[in-house]
Amino acid sequence: MFDKLLSVQNISVDYTSNSFLFPWEKNLTFRAVDNVSFDVLEGETLGMVGETGSGKSTIAKAIINILKISSGEIFFQNNQISNLNEKKIKKFRKEIQMIFQDPLASLNPRMNVGEIISEPLKTHNSKLSKNDINLQVKEIMENVGLLSNQINRYPHEFSGGQCQRIGIARSVILKPKLIICDEPVSSLDVSIQAQVINLLKELQKKYNLTYLFITHDLNIAKHMSDNIMVLQFGKMVEINKSNEVFNNPKEDYTKQLISSIPRIK
Amino acid sequence: MLSVKNLFVKFKTPEGVVRAVNNISFDLLKNQSLAIVGESGSGKTQLAFSILGLLDKNAESQGQINYQDKNLLNLDERSLNKIRTKKISIIFQDPMTSLNPYMKIKKQINEILIYHNSFTNEQATKESLRILDAVKIHDSRKTIDSYPHELSGGMRQRVMIAMSIICKPEIIIADEPTTSLDVTIQSQIMDLFNDIKKEFNSSIILITHNMGIIKNVCDNIMVMYGGKTMELGKTNEVFSNPLHPYTKGLLETVPSIDQEYKKLKTIKGNPINMISPPSGCIFRTRCPDPSHECLEGTSTNALIKIKADHWVDQCCVNCH
Numbered sequence: 001m002f003d004k005l006l007s008v009q010n011i012s013v014d015y016t017s018n019s020f021l022f023p024w025e026k027n028l029t030f031r032a033v034d035n036v037s038f039d040v041l042e043g044e045t046l047g048m049v050g051e052t053g054s055g056k057s058t059i060a061k062a063i064i065n066i067l068k069i070s071s072g073e074i075f076f077q078n079n080q081i082s083n084l085n086e087k088k089i090k091k092f093r094k095e096i097q098m099i100f101q102d103p104l105a106s107l108n109p110r111m112n113v114g115e116i117i118s119e120p121l122k123t124h125n126s127k128l129s130k131n132d133i134n135l136q137v138k139e140i141m142e143n144v145g146l147l148s149n150q151i152n153r154y155p156h157e158f159s160g161g162q163c164q165r166i167g168i169a170r171s172v173i174l175k176p177k178l179i180i181c182d183e184p185v186s187s188l189d190v191s192i193q194a195q196v197i198n199l200l201k202e203l204q205k206k207y208n209l210t211y212l213f214i215t216h217d218l219n220i221a222k223h224m225s226d227n228i229m230v231l232q233f234g235k236m237v238e239i240n241k242s243n244e245v246f247n248n249p250k251e252d253y254t255k256q257l258i259s260s261i262p263r264i265k
Numbered sequence: 266m267l268s269v270k271n272l273f274v275k276f277k278t279p280e281g282v283v284r285a286v287n288n289i290s291f292d293l294l295k296n297q298s299l300a301i302v303g304e305s306g307s308g309k310t311q312l313a314f315s316i317l318g319l320l321d322k323n324a325e326s327q328g329q330i331n332y333q334d335k336n337l338l339n340l341d342e343r344s345l346n347k348i349r350t351k352k353i354s355i356i357f358q359d360p361m362t363s364l365n366p367y368m369k370i371k372k373q374i375n376e377i378l379i380y381h382n383s384f385t386n387e388q389a390t391k392e393s394l395r396i397l398d399a400v401k402i403h404d405s406r407k408t409i410d411s412y413p414h415e416l417s418g419g420m421r422q423r424v425m426i427a428m429s430i431i432c433k434p435e436i437i438i439a440d441e442p443t444t445s446l447d448v449t450i451q452s453q454i455m456d457l458f459n460d461i462k463k464e465f466n467s468s469i470i471l472i473t474h475n476m477g478i479i480k481n482v483c484d485n486i487m488v489m490y491g492g493k494t495m496e497l498g499k500t501n502e503v504f505s506n507p508l509h510p511y512t513k514g515l516l517e518t519v520p521s522i523d524q525e526y527k528k529l530k531t532i533k534g535n536p537i538n539m540i541s542p543p544s545g546c547i548f549r550t551r552c553p554d555p556s557h558e559c560l561e562g563t564s565t566n567a568l569i570k571i572k573a574d575h576w577v578d579q580c581c582v583n584c585h
Binding site: 051052159160161162189190191192193194195197198201216217218219220222223246256257258259260261262263264 | 528529
């Protein structure tokens with residue numbers, strides 16, 4: 001079961017600012033991710049923690065091929081997937097889905113819930129009949145804790161937590177192998193956070209999902225993850241078993257992060 | 266210091282009347298800090314805004330907010346401006362959007378001193394540099410000549426804090442000052458608050474939903490839900506002996522790195538719609554075990570005293 005699902009090897013990502021208005025100016029490059037390598041095993045959760053600007057989201061975008069990487073390689077189930085063209089990547093997009101940070105902004109306001117959740121199905125499996133699609137959408141809605149009679153409503157009619165459930169339904173409907181969660185609970189209220197975290201855990205068991213879980217909340221990272229990777233300024237500081245990282249941090253930066261969490265008890 | 270009595274805030278919207286704050290009373294003593302917690306939509310921010318007369322035009326407020334023998338709700342804009350920042354200052358939630366992007370930091374801070382203390386520009390700059398050093402901005406001379414977009418989130422929040430303490434106000438209201446910041450910056454800002462409290466003898470009202478911060482900074486805590494107070498008391502007392510199911514829920518839903526993995530407890534349901542709140546007890550739709558009377562919607566919310574410094578909603582006492 002614990003096979004290597006995703007393997008990221010020595011990737012670096014550069015952002016280049018090429019000035020459109022002043023073409024004679026030198027292009028500035030900024031290295032957002034610098035020589036990062038890690039593996040994600042099937043069925044586990046890898047937590048990615050770090051402060052703003054540490055390159056967490058950049059790595060996520062590189063994996064789903066929204067961004068081109070400057071060096072290194074990314075393997076998914078032993079297939080090279082970095083810097084592929086649109087046509088070739090489509091096959092892998094089916095297996096790698098993403099849950100975004102802002103629940104409302106990541107849903108199209110002009111599409112109703114049924115259309116939003118079924119869109120990945122239509123894109124990747126165009127032979128399905130309308131009836132089949134409808135059934136699958138309703139089933140997934142029940143699984144993420146939405147009512148199936150809400151299928152014709154629009155995103156603005158839902159609360160933040162419900163919107164995030166819609167986002168989660170959209171990402172699980174294709175039964176992907178890997179889901180990248182980019183701060184899925186950071187914009188939710190504390191009581192709703194717990195509901196969504198429990199849901200993600202439940203779905204992981206049910207569909208044998210693998211998560212790459214990005215967060216800056218160390219409490220949540222510890223709660224969700226088997227392994228944890230700490231990033232700082234685009235470089236990897238530490239990667240280890242979650243318990244090890246928190247009980248026995250090796251690097252100063254990790255210690256500093258842990259000591260700055262306000263404690264209740 | 267500040268005494269809020271039976272405060273109501275209503276908003277007229279096209280969908281109906283939203284009762285954002287419903288009969289809230291509390292006292293803030295000198296050199297004390299009060300935390301207000303609750304989910305979004307529980308009325309915490311509107312409560313803070315009503316103290317400084319910052320409510321929107323469609324709002325209507327009733328009750329008393331007594332400060333120095335004056336009811337702040339009855340003051341006009343001119344007299345409020347004399348109090349704002351000088352006596353009572355506010356730090357807004359979002360450091361990104363609460364500074365004017367067209368003005369250099371210098372002009373924004375100096376403006377306060379020139380208005381309230383009739384400083385000259387040079388005097389004001391000198392004082393501004395001093396206060397920026399006090400909030401631990403490293404290169405204050407460079408910072409004061411920059412525009413807000415040139416600063417990081419933590420720096421902007423420090424500038425906001427500097428602006429709010431520059432006149433040594435008696436009360437500082439901080440509306441989720443650290444929500445959009447990283448943990449390391451967050452702990453630095455919280456240390457800063459503790460220093461300010463000691464140095465200026467100010468009272469602080471801290472609005473947040475991070476229970477960890479409250480534990481470390483605040484003396485008293487007020488838990489709000491649906492515009493009403495659910496529980497009020499000394500922080501240590503409420504944390505060690507929470508009585509209301511909502512307070513218990515808020516304390517239990519947060520995962521902690523100090524505990525081994527277990528399924529998180531949740532508060533069932535969603536925050537209520539404030540246009541059509543449930544009849545009777547406001548919390549009954551999310552209460553884990555409501556009493557018979559509560560389910561019928563005939564119970565009412567009011568605070569009762571349990572101990573010397575611990576009040577809780579009567580409905581919850583009757584239920585459990």
